[in-house]
Amino acid sequence: MSQHTRDAYAVLLPVVSELSVSPWLRTLLERGTVAVLPGESREEYVARRMSARRRATETAVDFTRFVTEVEDLAGAPVLVAVDQEPWGIQRLHGLVPSYPEPSLLPQLSDEEIRASSKAVATAAAGLGVNMFLGRVRKVAASLVCSWCVVMS
Numbered sequence: 001m002s003q004h005t006r007d008a009y010a011v012l013l014p015v016v017s018e019l020s021v022s023p024w025l026r027t028l029l030e031r032g033t034v035a036v037l038p039g040e041s042r043e044e045y046v047a048r049r050m051s052a053r054r055r056a057t058e059t060a061v062d063f064t065r066f067v068t069e070v071e072d073l074a075g076a077p078v079l080v081a082v083d084q085e086p087w088g089i090q091r092l093h094g095l096v097p098s099y100p101e102p103s104l105l106p107q108l109s110d111e112e113i114r115a116s117s118k119a120v121a122t123a124a125a126g127l128g129v130n131m132f133l134g135r136v137r138k139v140a141a142s143l144v145c146s147w148c149v150v151m152s
Contacts, residue, residue: 015037015039037080
């Protein structure tokens, strides 16, 4: 395989809805893919919460076993991203501490928000997750930035 082909595989972020390595994912990892997104079903994403079945059956051991298998196949550390939003879908459901309720955020100090976020991130790292994805909800109206694009 050429270096260009391997480089092309390296930038892929395949999404899986279950914590198992399917044949197509195995092929991608063996060819150079070094990232994966353990996602959710379409129904879970639209509902903005994980299903009762997933919350009842999926464990921290399942996550770490999946990450270990993915990294073994890739032969390298892998970027493991999940949708983990303070105000929306939380792919890691009860596997990590919850963020504070969104309605409480304005009442919390910066340090309390920082500590809560650190607890979530630390627990996620223990599962092998090293990247959170989430939608940007609000940006302070007073923020003026001539070099950035604000999305909501």
